[in-house]
Amino acid sequence: MILDMIQEWFKELLIDGIISNLTGMFDTLNTKVDEIAGEVSMTPAAWNSSIFNMIRNLSETVIVPITGIILTFVMCYELIQLIIEKNNLHDFDTWIFFKWIFKTFCVVLIVTNTWNIVMAAFDMAQNVVSQSAGGIISDAGIDISDVVGDLEIQLADWSVGALLGLWFQSVFVGLCTQILSICIFLVIYGRMIEVYLVISIGPIPFATMVNWEWGSTGQNYLRSLLALGFQAFLIMICVGIYAVLVEGISTSGDNISAAIWGCMGYTVLLCYTLFKTGSLAKSLFGAH
Numbered sequence: 001m002i003l004d005m006i007q008e009w010f011k012e013l014l015i016d017g018i019i020s021n022l023t024g025m026f027d028t029l030n031t032k033v034d035e036i037a038g039e040v041s042m043t044p045a046a047w048n049s050s051i052f053n054m055i056r057n058l059s060e061t062v063i064v065p066i067t068g069i070i071l072t073f074v075m076c077y078e079l080i081q082l083i084i085e086k087n088n089l090h091d092f093d094t095w096i097f098f099k100w101i102f103k104t105f106c107v108v109l110i111v112t113n114t115w116n117i118v119m120a121a122f123d124m125a126q127n128v129v130s131q132s133a134g135g136i137i138s139d140a141g142i143d144i145s146d147v148v149g150d151l152e153i154q155l156a157d158w159s160v161g162a163l164l165g166l167w168f169q170s171v172f173v174g175l176c177t178q179i180l181s182i183c184i185f186l187v188i189y190g191r192m193i194e195v196y197l198v199i200s201i202g203p204i205p206f207a208t209m210v211n212w213e214w215g216s217t218g219q220n221y222l223r224s225l226l227a228l229g230f231q232a233f234l235i236m237i238c239v240g241i242y243a244v245l246v247e248g249i250s251t252s253g254d255n256i257s258a259a260i261w262g263c264m265g266y267t268v269l270l271c272y273t274l275f276k277t278g279s280l281a282k283s284l285f286g287a288h
Contacts, residue, residue: 055199
C-alpha cells in the first residue's frame with residue numbers, strides 16, 4: 001500500500017514536471033524566430049544608428065586618408081601601364097593622358113560617393129526583403145499548448161519508467177531550444193556586425209576599381225556587399241520553409257515524444273541553413 005502511494009506520488013511529480021517543461025518550451029525560440037524578419041529587413045543605418053555613425057566617422061577620419069595614398073599609387077601605376085602598353089614607348093599616343101584623366105575622375109567620383117554606393121546596395125536588398133516578406137513569412141511559432149491540453153490525462157496511464165524517460169527528453173529538448181535560440185542570435189547579429197566591418201573599409205577597395213590588375217579587389221568588394229544584402233533574402237526564405245515544416249507537427253499530439261523531437265529537429269535544420277546563407281550568398285555572387 002505504501003509503495004503504491006509512493007509510486008502514485010512520484011508519477012504525479014513526473015507528470016507535473018513534464019507539463020511544466022513542455023509549457024512555454026519553445027517561447028524563447030519563437031521570439032527569436034519572429035525577430036528574424038524585423039532584424040534582416042533593416043539597413044545598417046536603421047539597425048543601430050549609434051554603431052553606424054561610429055563606423056562612418058572612423059571610415060572618414062581613418063580610412064579615407066589611407067585611401068588617398070592608395071589611390072595615388074594606383075593611378076600612378078595606371079599611368080605607367082598606359083604609357084608602356086603601346087610597344088614599350090615605341091608607339092606612343094597623347095590621347096592616353098585624356099584616358100588617364102577620365103579614369104582618375106571616375107575613381108575619385110566613386111571614392112567620394114562610397115557611402116552612397118554602399119547604402120544604395122543595402123537599400124536595394126532591403127526593398128527586396130520588404131516586398132517578399134508578405135509572401136514568405138507566415139506564423140513560424142511552434143505551439144505546443146495543443147499537445148499539453150489533454151496530455152495530463154494521457155500520462156496518467158503511463159508507467160513510471162515511461163514518464164521518467166519523457167521527463168528527461170523534455171528537459172534535454174528544453175535545453176537544446178535555448179542553445180538554438182543563441183545560435184539564431186549569433187547568425188542575425190553576426191551578419192550585421194560583418195556588414196559594419198565590410199562597409200567601414202569601403203573607400204580602399206573602391207580606389208582600385210579602374211585599374212586592370214587591381215580592379216578585381218574593388219569588384220569583389222562590390223559583390224560582397226550584394227551578397228551580404230541578399231543574404232537577408234535567403235534568411236527569410238529559410239524562415240518561411242521552417243514555418244511550413246513545423247506547421248505539420250505543432251498540433252500533433254498522438255506521440256508527444258515524436259512531436260517535440262520533430263520540432264527540435266526542424267529547428268536544428270533552421271539553424272544549420274541560417275549559418276549556410278552567408279557562404280551560399282557569396283558563392284552565388286562570386287564573392288570570396
